[in-house]
Amino acid sequence: MSFSQGFVLGQHYPGSSPVHRSSALVKLIATIIVMVTIFVAVNTSEYLPVALFLLSGIMVSRIPARFFLRGIKPILFLIVLTVAVQILFTPGDSIWRFGVVRVTSQGLVLAAFITCRLVLLTLASVLLTASTSPIELTDAISDLLKPFRYIGLPSAEIALVMSIAMRFVPTILEETERIIRAQVSRGARIGEGGLVARMRSFIPILVPLFVSSFRRADDLAIAMEARGFRVNQPRTRYHLRGFHAVDLVILVFSLVTLGAAVLLRVWR
Amino acid sequence: MPIVLTDVDYIYDSGEPIEFFALHGITLEIPDGEFVGIVGRTGSGKSTLVQHMNGLLLPSRGQVRVDDVAVINKRDVLAAVRRKIGIVFQYPEDQFFAETVYDEVAFGCRNYGFSKERVDSSVRSALSVVGMDDERFLLQSPFQLSGGEQRRVAIASVIAMEQKFVILDEPTAGLDSISKLSVLSELESLRQSRKVTVVLVSHNMDEVAEFCTSVIVLDKGSVVFSGSTDDFFGNPSLVSDAGLDLPESYRLAGALAGCGSLLHVERGSSSAVLESLRRTVSKLGSP
Known part of the structure; x- marks a missing residue:
């Protein structure tokens, strides 16, 4: 019984495709551009260039489609919920009604729009984290935040905090699974019964999880200091990499995506 | 009735390129009332095997029977199996959540609907088995205890459920040598007084030789020996082939x-x- 199987958001899928090899900073910027495009879109048609861009990225990355499907699985509930809300509560021309329940064409359009938005956002983030190792990603975030250093933002530290958080997602999931197994073996019925019973059933999981997370944080802090980590010190890097053709291609295509979406809006 | 495994395979990530046979054709029997050791080098499948015994993992192939009931993926079957078999996992003190030692140990009993009086007597007798029956412990936070005391409370929290089988996955890891010995002696006395079957997963051959009447030896997911402890350790080449020490x-x-x-x-x-x-x-x- 695996309780966290298939949780791929933030998981790295190692490979040697051009997507994997390209600069993490460029991928991060491209992802931000694509996400901005997704958020500013108002019509489903504007998602076409984004979908094309992401699909070609996915194809080139040679990461199996299954991996992305598993990434969408955890947000399936969210999608179903928002779709239901949109379909049922959007006013407009009703095309089907049953008592107080009525479905409007506007509702269907909105539901399709929101589904596309959520799926594309997930695909974009899974593609980024799957093709980029956490270390590369941290370096990229730190590079991206560098300009803010002049207003006193500790960019390297923020990047480190984020990368540690990401690094420990699988560890904490594993820990959760371990604790659930132990409590189930002690007769715990997790997520069963009424609302109150169900909430209470999570206490024997959450408390040990917090305790172990704090202990782990302490251990990590000590281990880092023991290896000479100091806050506010300039840091050198092991991996240095320049700007390559593939980076330029990704950057250009993400900008083209944004441009195409804008054009699609203007043409209407 | 014993725990019987017949030709059990367990494959992690079945169907994926990284699929991995954690268990391969395991056939074994844990006889009632014995103190059985499960040994094998790191990664030989001990913990995976143990999790099959109370249905936390279900075999990819083959069958697990507990008290002549096949363990299948049905809620009431799994609940009934878990009611009979207690597992003390590695570092069991990591599962603590209650405010007092009493509530921690009572958790399992309450889950199984023991009456208030029975909860009380089970908690006290389980704590006395592990030598933690001093009244001052009862209302203390389990988090404030020393490492050895925590381990004992965690073991008591499983013993308190008064199950027929108690499986312990490296219960002595990280304990000092005196605590090690006393924890195991307490389990042995539990076995004698309550006819509980004890299964001990261990890396420590000294304690296996001292306490287990029979051993099951795993290597690369298969059973390479099953029989009396003396027969196993009496055959040094078998022991070293399994990657173990005498x-x-x-x-x-x-x-x-x-x-x-x-x-x-x-x-x-x-x-x-x-x-x-x-x-x-x-x-x-x-x-």
């Missing part, structure tokens, strides 16, 4: 035999070797 007592007895000395000592657990030594020496002393 217990100190067997080594001592072997070394003494190798000297061809007058000190003839029978091979066995450390207490047996000690006893044998004592006899031989006293025989030497009396002309």
Whole structure:
């Protein structure tokens, strides 16, 4: 019984495709551009260039489609919920009604729009984290935040905090699974019964999880200091990499995506 | 009725390129009332095997039967199996959540709907089995106890459920040598007084030799030996093939035999070797 199987958001899928090899900073910027495009879109048609861009990225990355499907699985509930809300509560021309329940064409359009938005956002983030190792990603975030250093933002530290958080997602999931197994073996019925019973059933999981997370944080802090980590010190890097053709291609295509979406809006 | 596994395979990530046979054709029986050891090098599948015994993992192929009931993926079957089999996982103190030692130990009993009086008596008797029955512990936070005390409370929290089988996955890891010995002696006395079947997963061959009547030896997910502890450790090549060490007592007895000395000592657990030594020496002393 695996309780966290298939949780791929933030998981790295190692490979040697051009997507994997390209600069993490460029991928991060491209992802931000694509996400901005997704958020500013108002019509489903504007998602076409984004979908094309992401699909070609996915194809080139040679990461199996299954991996992305598993990434969408955890947000399936969210999608179903928002779709239901949109379909049922959007006013407009009703095309089907049953008592107080009525479905409007506007509702269907909105539901399709929101589904596309959520799926594309997930695909974009899974593609980024799957093709980029956490270390590369941290370096990229730190590079991206560098300009803010002049207003006193500790960019390297923020990047480190984020990368540690990401690094420990699988560890904490594993820990959760371990604790659930132990409590189930002690007769715990997790997520069963009424609302109150169900909430209470999570206490024997959450408390040990917090305790172990704090202990782990302490251990990590000590281990880092023991290896000479100091806050506010300039840091050198092991991996240095320049700007390559593939980076330029990704950057250009993400900008083209944004441009195409804008054009699609203007043409209407 | 025993725990019986028939031709059990367990594959992690089945169908993926990284699929991995954690267990391969495991057939074994844990007889009632015994103190059984499960040994094997790291990664040999011990923990995976143990999780099959109470349905936390279900076999990819083959069958697990507990008390002649096949363990299948049905809520009431799994609940009934777990009711019979207690597992003390590695570092069981990591599962603590309650405010007091009493509530921590009572958790399982309450889950199984023990009456208030029975909860009370079970908690107290479980804590006394592990030597933690001092009243001052009852209302203390389990987080404030020392490492050894925490381990005992965690073991008590499983014993309190009064199950037929208690499986312990490296219960002595990280304990000092005195605590190690007493925890295991307490389990042995539990086995004798309540006819509980105890399964011990361990890396420590000395404690296996001392406490287990029979051993199941795993290597690369398969059972390579199943039988009496003496037979296993009496065959040093079998032991080293499984990537394990001989217990100190067997080594001592072997070394003494190798000297061809007058000190003839029978091979066995450390207490047996000690006893044998004592006899031989006293025989030497009396002309």
